Structure formats: C-alpha cells, structure tokens
Amino acid sequence: MCETCGCGQPDEFTIRVPGQNENNEHFHPDKQGGHYHTHSHDHEHEHDHYYEHDHQGDRVIEINKEILAENNLVAERNRGFFEGRGVLCLNLVSSPGSGKTTILEKTIRERNEGYPVSVIEGDQQSMNDAERINKTGVPVIQVNTGTGCHLDSKMVSKALKQLEVGNHGVLFIENVGNLVCPALFDLGETKRVVVMSVTEGDDKPEKYPYMFISCQLCLINKSDLLPYVDFDVDKFISVVKKINPTLEFILISAKTGEGFEKWFDWLDKNRKCHVT
C-alpha cells in the first residue's frame, strides 16, 4: 500500500477462485519497491544533479525496443495455449456497467451446444462478478487489479494456471470496465469484443477510437431501452465504421434476449473456424 494515499501499486494483483478464499494469492512483482503513482507531487526541486558527472565515459546504446514487447511476448504465449487447445478466447471490453456480466450469464445458460466455457473476471476490486458467474456452474477465476485499470497478459497467464479451460470451448475474459487502458494490452485473445450500451452516448467511438479500432465485434446492448434513450443505432454504426470499417455489429438485449441468436451464431462460427 502507498503510505501517502493508501492506493496499491499498479502491478499488484490478486487471483481468487469463488469459495476458496483462504488460498488467496497475491502477486507483488515489486520492481524497485517504493512508491509510484500519478498524484501530483512537487517536481520543482528534483533532478538538479543530472549533469554532475563529466560525461567523459558516456556511451550511447541504441535499443529500439517496443515498450509493450514483454506484454506482447506473454500474449503470444497465451495465444499459443488457446490455439493448441482450439479455444476461442474473447476479451470483453467496455465502459463500466454496459452489461458484460449479464451478457455472460445469459450466454452461458442458453448457449447452443454444450461446449465448455470458462471465464476470467477482471475487476479492480470485489469478487461480485466471479460469484455471479460461479452460480452458472462454469469454471471462473477473479483477477483483482487493485489500482490497475486493465488486465495484462501476465495476469491472464497466471490465471490460466488455476483455471480449467476445456478443449474446443470458449474462454471469456471480462476486462476491467474502462474504454481507454485495456485497448493497448493484448492478452493473447482470439478476438476482442467491445460492449456498448444504448444508455451511453453515441459519440463514444470518437472519444475512444483506440478501443473501437482494436476490436472485431461490437455488441450493442440494452436494445430494450432504445425507446427511452437518444441513441441512434445507425448513426453510431456509421461513425464507428469510419474508424474501423471491418468491425461487426450485433444489437442485443441481455434482458429480453433480443439478438442472442445472432450472437450465438457468431460464437459458433468463430469457434469452428478457430478449431480448423
């Protein structure tokens, strides 16, 4: 914990299985220890000492390495794990409260065939979502990211060691509700799905283009509320298509079940083409 404000370190995370709370595992990669976060500290006083040395022995080392290289490497390993087992892995991203967990509950209960499903739940805190999924009877694991605002590939890799993932099934990863940060972090998923609810503004794509550009499917949820809100579905789709012309769309309601046949067909199609 941070002494100044009580926040956790950004890369401190917890993995928990519902009903096994005693076995909590904590991961503290703990780079150099200490206190790092983005509150506004005073910076005026610092860094006067840079040029104290005489530069005589200075060397320039060319590096040219991607900052995300480590994340991407582990993501590729996860991807290999999924491909080897014929698992369709979907990374679900959205703003908070768009209906991801509700969609998963309904999908798990009503899916077309009895193929295996497992779930990784990412939240900053709490086991609520994992407990909701646990009631559906499929294997689920909760990753709490603490102050971290996204899942990364290492967290998924760790979670996979404790999660039963059936061959030729589907693994859903519910990312932390946030349209900014998760966009940058490849988890090794087969496809990325953005969930957008009609109660959000239809200008979200312009505000968060990185998320919409990085996804292959957009589920537009809460269609049952369309009569009560100002959300123009056609306008929304045409704006997103400018940013990402190949994005697919399915309009659904996790409450009434509207559009779920199309969603189930999409899952079957992507499961099968992934297996071959």
Next chain:
Amino acid sequence: MHELSLALDVIDLVTEEAGKNSLKDVYEIHIEVGEISGVDADVFQRAMEIVLKNSSLGKAKVKIRKTPGIGRCTACDKDFSVSDFLACCPGCNGYPSEIIGGKELRVTSIIGE
C-alpha cells in the same frame, strides 16, 4: 493510468539493457511516443519521472520525442497528417489506406557510462 504500468516496463527494459552493456549509470533514456499510439506523452513523462525516482535508475532523465501521425492514401499516393482516426486524404477525401507513422511506443536509446 496505463502510462504508469508502461513506465514500469521501461524501467525493466532499461535495467536489462544497461546490464547487458555494462553501464553503471544511465543518464538519459530516449523514448518515442507516437501521436496516435494511445499514450499521452505528457502523462507518460510524469509517470516516468515518478517511477524513476524510486528506481535504481534515479540519475536518468527521460527524453520523449513525439512522432506525428501520418496516414497514406495508396490510391492518390499522398501522405497526410492524422491526429485522430477520422482524418481524410486531401486528394480523394477517403480514409488512409495505411498508417505509416504515429504508432511508435519504444525506447530508442540510452546514454550512460
């Protein structure tokens, strides 16, 4: 907030490279951040400063170079600035067929002894 976790990754990467090249001290870390990389260069600069202060690279100064977003229209053979994903080709008003710059997010070099 992802700027902070990326900053921690930079520390790891630089520490490893400094070790490989037997640098005792690192004085400068040069980073390229593209205009459409999804990372805010100013937030990232601050995140790097905070993280560096508490690391074994406390002497290092971060130099971020922002690179512009550049799209290319292959039909018109034109390159043009894209600071968001809605920019169009000045020739045909179409969307860029490819992005040729602005997605960089990398450590280019370090200076030390």
